[in-house]
Amino acid sequence: TPARARPTPQTARRVHGKYQLTRSGAICFAAIGVIALASLNTGNNLLFMILAVVGAGVVISAITSRVILSGIEIDWAFPQRVFAEDEVRVPITIHNARRHVSAYAISIKAAEHGADAADEDRMKMRGVFAPYLPPQTALHFEAGVTFKRRGIYPSISLEISSRFPFGVLSRKQTVCMEEAILVFPAVEPAAAARRPSSTPGAGMENVHRGAGGDLYSIRPYRDGDPAKHIDWKATAKTGKIRVREFTSEAADSVAIFLDCRIATPLDNAARNRFECAVRFCASLACETLPNRATLQFAGADVRTRAEQGPRAVDAVLAALALIEPDAGSGTRESAPLNMLFAGRIPLVVTDRPADPTFGIAAATGRVVAMNDLCDPAMPLKA
Numbered sequence: 001t002p003a004r005a006r007p008t009p010q011t012a013r014r015v016h017g018k019y020q021l022t023r024s025g026a027i028c029f030a031a032i033g034v035i036a037l038a039s040l041n042t043g044n045n046l047l048f049m050i051l052a053v054v055g056a057g058v059v060i061s062a063i064t065s066r067v068i069l070s071g072i073e074i075d076w077a078f079p080q081r082v083f084a085e086d087e088v089r090v091p092i093t094i095h096n097a098r099r100h101v102s103a104y105a106i107s108i109k110a111a112e113h114g115a116d117a118a119d120e121d122r123m124k125m126r127g128v129f130a131p132y133l134p135p136q137t138a139l140h141f142e143a144g145v146t147f148k149r150r151g152i153y154p155s156i157s158l159e160i161s162s163r164f165p166f167g168v169l170s171r172k173q174t175v176c177m178e179e180a181i182l183v184f185p186a187v188e189p190a191a192a193a194r195r196p197s198s199t200p201g202a203g204m205e206n207v208h209r210g211a212g213g214d215l216y217s218i219r220p221y222r223d224g225d226p227a228k229h230i231d232w233k234a235t236a237k238t239g240k241i242r243v244r245e246f247t248s249e250a251a252d253s254v255a256i257f258l259d260c261r262i263a264t265p266l267d268n269a270a271r272n273r274f275e276c277a278v279r280f281c282a283s284l285a286c287e288t289l290p291n292r293a294t295l296q297f298a299g300a301d302v303r304t305r306a307e308q309g310p311r312a313v314d315a316v317l318a319a320l321a322l323i324e325p326d327a328g329s330g331t332r333e334s335a336p337l338n339m340l341f342a343g344r345i346p347l348v349v350t351d352r353p354a355d356p357t358f359g360i361a362a363a364t365g366r367v368v369a370m371n372d373l374c375d376p377a378m379p380l381k382a
Contacts, residue, residue, distance in 0.1 A: 065171035258299030259350035
């Protein structure tokens with residue numbers, strides 16, 4: 001499994017280059033054709049001179065744009081967490097490594113894919129433009145990048161171009177960022193309102209000592225106990241100093257089980273239901289961060305450890321980024337839930353809510369149907 005996007009600069013590797021005729025170039029070549037025909041028909045030397053000058057301009061434009069791009073290098077760095085459909089601000093640095101040649105009109109955007117390119121390999125990027133770059137200098141920009149889908153992006157292709165000096169030809173070169181990017185699922189902020197009220201972590205009493213605000217017990221005073229915790233009513237009643245003990249502020253354990261089996265043929269509607277379920281699970285995982293809940297996830301062949309904090313959330317998001325629906329018999333999900341979650345009853349997200357395997361979870365209201373997560377009354381982000 002590739003690592004997530006690292007916050008370290010990644011240098012682009014140049015792949016290939018090509019020329020593209022601009023609109024101004026098309027007009028110029030049309031004029032060249034007209035002048036060429038006129039000069040051949042009339043034999044006018046002035047027309048031949050004009051034709052030579054215009055042709056020389058096209059050649060100079062091609063050579064100049066090629067020289068400009070030959071010394072340009074690109075670095076960029078993605079943040080630690082990248083979510084699908086959310087625009088991330090990516091720092092991009094453009095270097096001009098040459099000693100004496102300046103660069104002009106440098107444009108950077110996402111590389112165009114062919115008509116047969118898979119949607120998973122596409123991204124949107126707001127272009128970056130550098131009008132002037134002196135020798136041995138660098139310019140820093142922030143580009144808005146949006147990934148369309150979750151999953152692994154083995155490499156990111158950018159297109160760097162320049163149409164300097166005359167705008168007749170645009171020299172384009174495709175550069176490849178070889179660092180693999182793991183894009184987490186899109187997160188729905190309002191997922192908490194869509195889960196059952198008896199979901200683990202929603203209203204369950206905490207029974208661990210700590211520094212919270214709820215009373216855990218009243219016990220005899222011990223050396224070192226703060227005076228502000230003394231319960232004076234209990235002390236007066238028993239004649240001995242009594243101290244209040246409070247519960248921990250940490251939330252309860254949250255366990256999530258995603259049943260990857262699809263009840264219908266694996267068509268576009270089924271995939272959409274599954275993606276809604278993945279978003280829902282990702283949203284619940286992110287909601288455990290402010291509550292410091294212990295988080296565990298299982299689904300398909302993936303099972304994470306029960307942990308707290310950002311590390312646990314990242315493990316669940318990474319698993320959800322790679323998980324895929326199963327149109328087969330689904331025997332890999334047949335393991336008893338109490339074995340997967342050490343006796344805890346998880347929140348089950350499934351396309352088969354009537355499956356007897358989830359009887360205990362269904363009896364406690366901890367089964368969510370994938371179809372309900374795509375309810376138009378409570379839409380997820382498109």
